[in-house]
Amino acid sequence: MKIVLSWLENYLTLTPGTSQAALQQALIQLGHEVDSITTSGQTYPNVVIGKVLSREQHPNADKLGVCMVEVGEAQPRQIVCGAPNARAGLTVAVALPGAVLPGNFEIKTSKIRDVESQGMLCSQRELAMGDEHNGIWEIDDTSATPGTLLDSILPAPQTVLDVALTPNRGDCFSHLGLARELAALGLGTLKPLPVLVPGSAACTYQAATSTPFCPSINLLEITNIRNTQSPAPIRAQLLAAGLRPKNALIDATNYTMLALGQPLHAYDAAKLNGTTFTAATAAGGESFAGLNDTTLTLAEGDTIITDGATIVGLGGILGGQGSAVSDTTTDVVLEAATFNSVAIALSGQRHQLHTDARQRFERGVDPALAPYALQYCAQLIAEWTGGTISAPVQEGPGVPAPQAIGYNPSFFNRYIGMNVAPDRQIEILESLGFKIEQIAADELKVTPPTYRTYMATPEDLTEEILRVLGYETVEPQLPPGIGGQFAVNGAPVTLDRLARRACAAAGFLESMTYSFIGHTTAESFANGRQLLTLANPLAQTDMTTMRPSLLPGLVQAAADNFAKSDPTPRLAEVGKVFSVHKDTLTESLMAAGLLVGTGARHWKGNEPKPDAYAAKAAALHILSTLGAPTESATIGTEVPSHYHPGRSGSIAVGPFTLATFGELHPALRKASNLPAAAGPVAVFELHLEPLLKLQSKQRPWAASPYPPVMRDLAFILPKTVTAQAVTGAIQATKQPLLKAVEVFDHYEGDRIEADKHSLAVALTLQSAEKTLTEADITPIIQSAVEAVQTQLGGTLRA
Amino acid sequence: MDIQPALTQIPTASAEALEALRIHYLGQNGSLTAEMKALGKLDPEARKARGAELNVLKTQLAEAIAARKAQLESEALNAQLAQEAIDVTLPADPTYGGRIHxxxxxxxxxxxxxxxxxxxxxxxxxxxxxxxxxxxxxxxxxxxxxxxxxxxxxxxxxxxxxxxxxxxxxxxxxxxxxxxxxxxxxxxxxxxxxxxxxxxxxxxxxxxxxxxxxxxxxxxxxxxxxxxxxxxxxxxxxxxxxxxxxxxxxxxxxxxxxxxxxxxxxxxxxxxxxxxxxxxxxxxxxxxxxxxxxxxxxxxxxxxxxxxxxxxxxxxxxxxxxxxxxxxxxxxxxxxxxxxxxxxxxxxxxxx
Known part of the structure; x- marks a missing residue:
């Protein structure tokens, strides 16, 4: 909210010598952040009032004129001007040489098409006073003396504090509200509000309310007004507060709202169809044309104001088009009511209406304020436009008085950790308008003022006291006994954190991409799962759907880096992926990596092209860093459809699939923005949550003092027999001395049959009890060879 | 027996010449070896005196040869290392510098x-x-x-x-x-x-x-x-x-x-x-x-x-x-x- 200093001083006598900085500091201490302090209106050194004496045609230019302008000097000045409205007799703003206009435009004496020009006649836009630029500014005030500074006829500059109010402080949405706050802190004393005398003429209109959402409605009528402009100082204050002045009636309601905090509405009596103003609950489906030029379809639960015949307002939010006041209005009905803040909030949300009235009512308007504000506003209207004010009419049960809060002053020390004497606490609460009743030494009844609609608990009171004392007066204390209360750190957090480290340790740059991606992209990576979509996405079409995989983000990130000529070979991300299965949401923690050829050259040879095996290695490396028992992992071929079906695999331990890896599906690779020259893209995805259920078994230290024996076997096998099948068959012989089986060579090509391939395995044998002899070794090797021959159709290679 | 000419040659001898000198004096059929073998024919007094003389000569020769040999080996190693020198200013092997965000x-x-x-x-x-x-x-x-x-x-x-x-x-x-x-x-x-x-x-x-x-x-x-x-x-x-x-x-x-x-x-x-x-x-x-x-x-x-x-x-x-x-x-x-x-x-x- 914009607080105009001169306006604030209508309600508060500031302690002399209070600086702007002190004011700002006080507001911050009270919890009202000051976004800025500005001075509205500019000053214009070297810009003076002038009177155009004559205008002649410029000898060398059709569109220019040469004016003689009286500026209070011995001689008039000769000024070249292109404005079509420049003519003798005008009162104008003249920028003299040396003036610097907005936009850092310095005026100098110059020759324009050979004619000297000793200044410039200004348009409003050139002075940054408005948009008008069709010609020079014709100043209305023709009595202004030529040569006096333009500033002398402009409204005095206003100091404006832009205060960010928190949503619990509806009472501060006015100049009066902030004046009360500052007075409580001792920056000044509140001026008494004027005592207003109600009109005596009977009001033609009646009021009624049939809805609990409008517990009180007040109105009066003002007749025989002339709706002119409001006074210049008022207009200047409204403008400074950010509201465009319109006419006296609208300005008076706005002024009252900004002054006291009560939204009001003025209806043109001539446009009304009935005489009983009724607040009621909308049935739903009614059509209502609002002041904002839109037609709303009302919903059940909206509060409407009718004139007995037609809907004239969406209560507490928006007035109606049909009964709007205009410059020709002569009789007016003024309404000020109290509305239920919850009903206003829900109604405002429903219709997406953000009005000043809604903003205040949903944050809470002082329920006791409406009758006074009504009279205050009426008085302004009568002062500005003439007219006769009727007696006010009030209807409705009203709002219950605020409940007293039971408060023990010793609670302050217990809760805040600072001793404040009970008397001081009482003094502060009273300065904030609370009424105190002392029941016993340790028992107070504290009644909040009606405008503090959110006060309910003793904790609320501690905040009030602390605000005035200043949060900064609390001495920091460290609590006793530092020590974690949880048995263990949350395991998923540890996993999430370690996974990022593990990816980095495996040479990946950790990336963070958005959790939402484009829908079509998401579908390509959904692998048949249902997707989770945003109901209200941003306008960006690539941010509509929760990602089912981390890979699309990484592919895009890799492509972006190619586009920036900074390709990077390894990118990874750790984060959540989202999908829906059988009506149930799954949010799972995953890690993913992408490997791509960057075309980097090196004098020792080109970088190896990443392939499924590189992705597999990275996946296994990271899983093992994270403590997965990868030594007992099995490789499968069931993978999501975004992988190349023939060049991809999965890694499982026991019943848990821990990873999938391989080349990105060529169709998706092609659809990506990665350059073709980058070649295939190798990727992997790790399921991290199963790792919580897997623990590497603790094994005793068992190094043998006897040397291991290595034996190599090479087999020719049908191509359908996988490496894992061969090592598995050999391990399945369950020879106790067989410690490891590893594939160390693979061949397919001209030297063997087309449907065959060759695999060479190394067997490691070792005993904890003795050095092995041929007699120990031979049967083990034989059983291995037999297993491969009989189960897999392999033959030992010569 | 005069070993002075040999002692003069040894510090500049090539590997081959050094080996030839060693064989000439200290080999199985070397002249100094022959003199040592001949000691048994002398009476005990003379054998003792001559033996001591020959031992000094033998030690002098052996030490000179060993010193030259060590020098030659060190020169050869230096030459080999010089031969093996590379340009260490060429770029290092590529590494993947992983980072956490x-x-x-x-x-x-x-x-x-x-x-x-x-x-x-x-x-x-x-x-x-x-x-x-x-x-x-x-x-x-x-x-x-x-x-x-x-x-x-x-x-x-x-x-x-x-x-x-x-x-x-x-x-x-x-x-x-x-x-x-x-x-x-x-x-x-x-x-x-x-x-x-x-x-x-x-x-x-x-x-x-x-x-x-x-x-x-x-x-x-x-x-x-x-x-x-x-x-x-x-x-x-x-x-x-x-x-x-x-x-x-x-x-x-x-x-x-x-x-x-x-x-x-x-x-x-x-x-x-x-x-x-x-x-x-x-x-x-x-x-x-x-x-x-x-x-x-x-x-x-x-x-x-x-x-x-x-x-x-x-x-x-x-x-x-x-x-x-x-x-x-x-x-x-x-x-x-x-x-x-x-x-x-x-x-x-x-x-x-």
Whole structure:
């Protein structure tokens, strides 16, 4: 909210010598952040009032004129001007040489098409006073003396504090509200509000309310007004507060709202169809044309104001088009009511209406304020436009008085950790308008003022006291006994954190991409799962759907880096992926990596092209860093459809699939923005949550003092027999001395049959009890060879 | 026997010449060897004298030969090493310099600081219900503070949802890590100190907002926890995180889930409070929101403000990371620019 200093001083006598900085500091201490302090209106050194004496045609230019302008000097000045409205007799703003206009435009004496020009006649836009630029500014005030500074006829500059109010402080949405706050802190004393005398003429209109959402409605009528402009100082204050002045009636309601905090509405009596103003609950489906030029379809639960015949307002939010006041209005009905803040909030949300009235009512308007504000506003209207004010009419049960809060002053020390004497606490609460009743030494009844609609608990009171004392007066204390209360750190957090480290340790740059991606992209990576979509996405079409995989983000990130000529070979991300299965949401923690050829050259040879095996290695490396028992992992071929079906695999331990890896599906690779020259893209995805259920078994230290024996076997096998099948068959012989089986060579090509391939395995044998002899070794090797021959159709290679 | 000519030749002899000299004198049939063999024919007195003489000669020769031999071997090795020399200024082998993201690093630094103050990790989901994100945090549906947090709602995904859609079961992307408070209160009895660090979402995308960012949430609930403890813990937390004492200040603010509520500022690290562009000439930078846990929130955990009290706080991780690492543009965090990740990311093994 914009607080105009001169306006604030209508309600508060500031302690002399209070600086702007002190004011700002006080507001911050009270919890009202000051976004800025500005001075509205500019000053214009070297810009003076002038009177155009004559205008002649410029000898060398059709569109220019040469004016003689009286500026209070011995001689008039000769000024070249292109404005079509420049003519003798005008009162104008003249920028003299040396003036610097907005936009850092310095005026100098110059020759324009050979004619000297000793200044410039200004348009409003050139002075940054408005948009008008069709010609020079014709100043209305023709009595202004030529040569006096333009500033002398402009409204005095206003100091404006832009205060960010928190949503619990509806009472501060006015100049009066902030004046009360500052007075409580001792920056000044509140001026008494004027005592207003109600009109005596009977009001033609009646009021009624049939809805609990409008517990009180007040109105009066003002007749025989002339709706002119409001006074210049008022207009200047409204403008400074950010509201465009319109006419006296609208300005008076706005002024009252900004002054006291009560939204009001003025209806043109001539446009009304009935005489009983009724607040009621909308049935739903009614059509209502609002002041904002839109037609709303009302919903059940909206509060409407009718004139007995037609809907004239969406209560507490928006007035109606049909009964709007205009410059020709002569009789007016003024309404000020109290509305239920919850009903206003829900109604405002429903219709997406953000009005000043809604903003205040949903944050809470002082329920006791409406009758006074009504009279205050009426008085302004009568002062500005003439007219006769009727007696006010009030209807409705009203709002219950605020409940007293039971408060023990010793609670302050217990809760805040600072001793404040009970008397001081009482003094502060009273300065904030609370009424105190002392029941016993340790028992107070504290009644909040009606405008503090959110006060309910003793904790609320501690905040009030602390605000005035200043949060900064609390001495920091460290609590006793530092020590974690949880048995263990949350395991998923540890996993999430370690996974990022593990990816980095495996040479990946950790990336963070958005959790939402484009829908079509998401579908390509959904692998048949249902997707989770945003109901209200941003306008960006690539941010509509929760990602089912981390890979699309990484592919895009890799492509972006190619586009920036900074390709990077390894990118990874750790984060959540989202999908829906059988009506149930799954949010799972995953890690993913992408490997791509960057075309980097090196004098020792080109970088190896990443392939499924590189992705597999990275996946296994990271899983093992994270403590997965990868030594007992099995490789499968069931993978999501975004992988190349023939060049991809999965890694499982026991019943848990821990990873999938391989080349990105060529169709998706092609659809990506990665350059073709980058070649295939190798990727992997790790399921991290199963790792919580897997623990590497603790094994005793068992190094043998006897040397291991290595034996190599090479087999020719049908191509359908996988490496894992061969090592598995050999391990399945369950020879106790067989410690490891590893594939160390693979061949397919001209030297063997087309449907065959060759695999060479190394067997490691070792005993904890003795050095092995041929007699120990031979049967083990034989059983291995037999297993491969009989189960897999392999033959030992010569 | 005169070995002087041999002793003169040895220091410059080639390897072949040296071997020839050795054989000539000391070989099986060498002249000195022959003299030694002849000793047996002498009488004992003469044998003793002659033997001593010959031994001196033999030792002299052998030592000279060995010295020359060592010299020749060392020369040969030097020559070989010179031959093997490479240009070490050629580029090194390529390595993959992996890095964790600066946000990850900041989250770890934050967690490390809070762990030293006795806070343990809790974890909350990113897709939340309205209930956990708002209602249980004392923010009912109509609450105006909800407008401060532009929320992403999710389309209903379950049949049950579309049938019995109520405000409280509506799914959304969490706008704050404060859902961790509720999940902790429902699961754990005080005393406890808990932190939650993770990703949150708001429907806001411009120069200074990204639709996703990260927050750290902390909550301490014990029987005697006071506002003063809150200030003490937060000052200490910021001191550890930034690695140096920074001036802080606390201002009243409003959050529905705390009472009293506050915002905390740190002295602008650039101008040290003098006022500059970064702190908009205030000398202060807003760093976190905090307050004493509201009784309605404690009630979610079945707790009564008469028995326990506590404080909670929340801070944006991006903001902390920008301040600590000197990063000027928020959006850089989500652009995956390799050069940025290399420069501001942290190594897998690093301090803190």
């Amino acid at each position: 600066p946000i990850t690093a900041a989250m770890e630094d934050i967690a490390a600081a809070l762990r030293t103050l006795g806070f343990s990790h809790a974890y909350g989901p990113e897709v939340e219900t309205d209930d956990y994100n708002f209602t249980k945090l004392n923010l009912p549906a109509h609450h105006p503070a909800r407008q401060d947090q532009d929320t992403f709602y999710l389309n209903p995904f379950a049949v049950a949802d579309t049938k019995h859609k109520t405000q409280n079961t509506k799914h959304l992307l969490r706008t704050q890590t404060s859902n961790v408070q509720i999940r902790t209160l429902e699961a754990v009895k005080p005393p406890f100190r808990v932190m939650g660090i993770g990703r949150v979402y708001r429907r806001d995308y411009d120069l200074t907002h990204t639709p996703q960012f990260h927050q750290v949430e902390g909550m301490m609930v014990e029987s005697g926890t006071t506002f003063a403890h809150m200030r003490g813990v937060l000052d200490e937390y910021l001191r550890i995180f930034f690695g140096k004492p920074l001036k802080t200040r606390m201002r009243p603010h409003y959050f529905p889930f705390t009472e009293p509520s506050a915002e905390m500022d740190v002295e602008c690290h650039l101008c040290r409070g003098a006022g500059c562009r970064v702190c908009k000439h205030t000398g202060w930078l807003e760093i976190l929101g905090c307050g004493m846990v509201h009784r309605n929130v404690l009630a979610v955990g079945g707790l009564n403000v008469d028995d326990v009290q506590g404080f909670a706080f929340g801070a944006g991780v991006e903001r902390l990371a920008m301040l600590k690492y000197g990063i000027s543009d928020l959006r850089l965090f989500y652009e995956s620019h390799a050069a940025f990740l290399r420069q501001f990311g942290k190594a897998a093994v690093s301090a803190a």
